[in-house]
Amino acid sequence: MAKESSNGDHQAVVRPRPTPSPLRFSKFFQANMRILVSGGAGFIGSHLVDKLMENEKNEVIVVDNFFTGSKDNLKKWIGHPRFELIRHDVTETLLVEVDQIYHLACPASPIFYKYNPVKTIKTNVIGTLNMLGLAKRVGARILLTSTSEVYGDPLQHPQTEEYWGNVNPIGVRSCYDEGKRVAETLMFDYHRQHGIEIRIARIFNTYGPRMNIDDGRVVSNFIAQAIRGEPLTVQAPGTQTRSFCYVSDMVDGLIRLMEGENTGPINIGNPGEFTMMELAENVKELINPNVPVKIVENTPDDPRQRKPDITKAKELLGWEPTVTLREGLPLMEDDFRQRLGVPSKQSS
Numbered sequence: 067m068a069k070e071s072s073n074g075d076h077q078a079v080v081r082p083r084p085t086p087s088p089l090r091f092s093k094f095f096q097a098n099m100r101i102l103v104s105g106g107a108g109f110i111g112s113h114l115v116d117k118l119m120e121n122e123k124n125e126v127i128v129v130d131n132f133f134t135g136s137k138d139n140l141k142k143w144i145g146h147p148r149f150e151l152i153r154h155d156v157t158e159t160l161l162v163e164v165d166q167i168y169h170l171a172c173p174a175s176p177i178f179y180k181y182n183p184v185k186t187i188k189t190n191v192i193g194t195l196n197m198l199g200l201a202k203r204v205g206a207r208i209l210l211t212s213t214s215e216v217y218g219d220p221l222q223h224p225q226t227e228e229y230w231g232n233v234n235p236i237g238v239r240s241c242y243d244e245g246k247r248v249a250e251t252l253m254f255d256y257h258r259q260h261g262i263e264i265r266i267a268r269i270f271n272t273y274g275p276r277m278n279i280d281d282g283r284v285v286s287n288f289i290a291q292a293i294r295g296e297p298l299t300v301q302a303p304g305t306q307t308r309s310f311c312y313v314s315d316m317v318d319g320l321i322r323l324m325e326g327e328n329t330g331p332i333n334i335g336n337p338g339e340f341t342m343m344e345l346a347e348n349v350k351e352l353i354n355p356n357v358p359v360k361i362v363e364n365t366p367d368d369p370r371q372r373k374p375d376i377t378k379a380k381e382l383l384g385w386e387p388t389v390t391l392r393e394g395l396p397l398m399e400d401d402f403r404q405r406l407g408v409p410s411k412q413s414s
């Protein structure tokens with residue numbers, strides 16, 4: 067049933083949507099788009115919710131188990147008539163009626179996804195199965211936030227979507243990277259077998275306000291350390307690279323992917339590439355030149371280089387990032403200073 071289109075996208079014969087509820091034919095019915103965001107209390111999810119809520123035609127339902135997310139991230143929407151927040155673990159089934167599903171639920175920081183690896187796999191596999199089952203039942207379009215980690219420790223640089231990756235199946239990161247690879251497989255199998263409308267975003271390292279202060283990822287660690295006047299902990303050797311995307315650019319890319327006609331997978335990330343030593347130098351220069359850099363031990367299987375090829379995103383979504391690292395870091399600093407209660411020298 068599946069066809070390959072000229073741009074290499076897979077297109078299955080889309081099955082007809084289930085008949086809408088009779089309420090939809092009522093003259094009083096307001097034809098809103100009802101959108102489910104799993105993991106919507108987290109970092110990227112809560113920014114996505116803010117953007118979706120700007121459109122008065124959208125109703126947003128967030129489900130989250132609050133493992134790494136928090137109600138605080140959504141406090142401005144709690145009680146809003148177009149918004150609902152449900153404490154729910156995606157490894158359990160969910161019965162709601164929605165038109166679109168953004169499926170983000172999954173811990174993203176290595177220290178959190180390694181904390182309970184079996185649970186991380188269950189979230190990726192059973193959680194994605196449950197979301198796909200829901201999409202199939204109600205005829206919703208579903209977007210999965212996959213990751214650049216599906217490329218593992220990449221032997222191709224920069225990474226294009228055609229690259230199949232170099233992933234350790236039995237390592238300490240496997241619960242996450244192999245989990246996301248299975249999640250992508252499930253998405254395509256539901257698409258080919260059941261005609262579900264799918265979208266897959268391969269997200270590269272994203273940063274911005276609202277990241278947990280103790281999230282453990284490198285940008286949040288360095289900014290919190292610089293504000294507190296502590297050494298910046300560069301994990302050895304410090305020559306490993308990452309490409310950092312500001313969260314507003316990411317949200318824009320995710321919505322374009324959902325609204326467009328391409329299944330993906332599509333890389334969404336900022337191609338600006340930095341070594342961890344260069345990132346530390348930028349944070350020092352912009353936030354606190356007095357903090358030292360301290361080389362600390364790394365963790366197993368840390369990818370040595372990572373940079374997205376975003377040709378597809380540019381061509382198919384008309385998307386490219388607009389916020390540079392040096393513009394984004396100070397925006398995140400303001401948010402961290404507020405939450406840490408440490409005003410900048412100028413404002414104190």
Ligand SMILES: NC(=O)c1ccc[n+]([C@@H]2O[C@H](COP(=O)([O-])OP(=O)(O)OC[C@H]3O[C@@H](n4cnc5c(N)ncnc54)[C@H](O)[C@@H]3O)[C@@H](O)[C@H]2O)c1
Nearest residue numbers: 105107108109110131132133134135155156172174271272
């Ligand atoms: N931020 C990045 O750099 C990045 C990069 C690649 C992919 N991603 C993906 O984007 C998504 C969001 O990442 P983030 O950075 O916002 O992380 P995050 O940890 O801030 O958000 C994840 C959210 O999912 C919730 N969650 C976790 N397990 C759940 C479960 N079993 N049931 C219900 N809710 C659950 C958490 O409580 C949290 O609110 C994740 O799927 C992640 O894999 C993020």
Ligand SMILES: O=c1ccn([C@@H]2O[C@H](COP(=O)(O)OP(=O)(O)O[C@H]3OC[C@@H](O)[C@H](O)[C@H]3O)[C@@H](O)[C@H]2O)c(=O)[nH]1
Nearest residue numbers: 174175176213215271283284287299300301306342368
């Ligand atoms: O304090 C720190 C933390 C991390 N690092 C280094 O910074 C680099 C980035 O580490 P992070 O923990 O921020 O994130 P990673 O790139 O390893 O993984 C991320 O990849 C993409 C997403 O799927 C996830 O958000 C996350 O898994 C690594 O090389 C790590 O060794 C430091 O040098 N110091």
